[in-house]
Amino acid sequence: xxxxxxxxxxxxxxxxxxxxxxxxxxxxxxxxxxxxxxxxxxxxxxxxxxxxxxxxxxxxxxxxxxxxxxxxxxxxxxxxxxxxxxxxxxxxxxxxxxxxxxxxxxxxxxxxxxxxxxx
Amino acid sequence: xxxxxxxxxxxxxxxxxxxxxxxxxxxxxxxxxxxxxxxxxxxxxxxxxxxxxxxxxxxxxxxxxxxxxxxxxxxxxxxxxxxxxxxxxxxxxxxx
Numbered sequence: 001x002x003x004x005x006x007x008x009x010x011x012x013x014x015x016x017x018x019x020x021x022x023x024x025x026x027x028x029x030x031x032x033x034x035x036x037x038x039x040x041x042x043x044x045x046x047x048x049x050x051x052x053x054x055x056x057x058x059x060x061x062x063x064x065x066x067x068x069x070x071x072x073x074x075x076x077x078x079x080x081x082x083x084x085x086x087x088x089x090x091x092x093x094x095x096x097x098x099x100x101x102x103x104x105x106x107x108x109x110x111x112x113x114x115x116x117x118x119x
Numbered sequence: 120x121x122x123x124x125x126x127x128x129x130x131x132x133x134x135x136x137x138x139x140x141x142x143x144x145x146x147x148x149x150x151x152x153x154x155x156x157x158x159x160x161x162x163x164x165x166x167x168x169x170x171x172x173x174x175x176x177x178x179x180x181x182x183x184x185x186x187x188x189x190x191x192x193x194x195x196x197x198x199x200x201x202x203x204x205x206x207x208x209x210x211x212x213x214x215x
Contacts, residue, residue, distance in 0.1 A: 012156055
């Protein structure tokens with residue numbers, strides 16, 4: 001039976017492998033037919049900057065991988081507006097079409113999911 | 120007595136208390152190098168206001184997509200520049 005899973009990306013993209021590992025986990029869940037939502041929050045919003053170039057660090061570019069989410073039927077992408085504003089990114093054009101959520105919309109998003117994964 | 124300058128190497132984001140420690144530990148003539156996730160500090164007004172003699176590793180800025188937002192006051196250097204800074208200062212201190 002399909003469950004509604006919310007994955008919270010809260011780590012910056014290139015400090016270690018943890019942002020990539022969360023992405024791998026959510027892709028596996030999506031491939032196995034689960035309903036997957038992604039929320040970018042806290043330092044996870046740095047993953048949304050355009051013009052990332054992982055090659056400068058001999059890494060894959062995380063944004064390019066995130067842009068493939070649609071191929072896995074992961075269509076619901078959200079970003080915590082406050083996390084953007086805290087980092088001076090409030091008015092920036094992002095590299096993904098993530099819907100901004102106001103402070104009062106975060107808890108309801110969690111409430112509508114069967115499981116929340118944040119690691 | 121001769122004073123020996125320090126290269127402060129910051130490789131992670133610092134919260135306000137850690138930033139204050141860094142400032143208390145910095146002498147005139149010291150330099151500050153931002154690497155890894157510390158490059159995000161350059162976008163923070165509270166950091167920029169007192170950044171002093173500060174540079175950052177270009178590869179870390181480039182990878183994270185920060186070039187378009189980068190402040191003109193913080194020069195970007197490559198790894199050869201990093202080595203040159205290490206040589207220029209008598210010692211280095213890692214804020215990891």
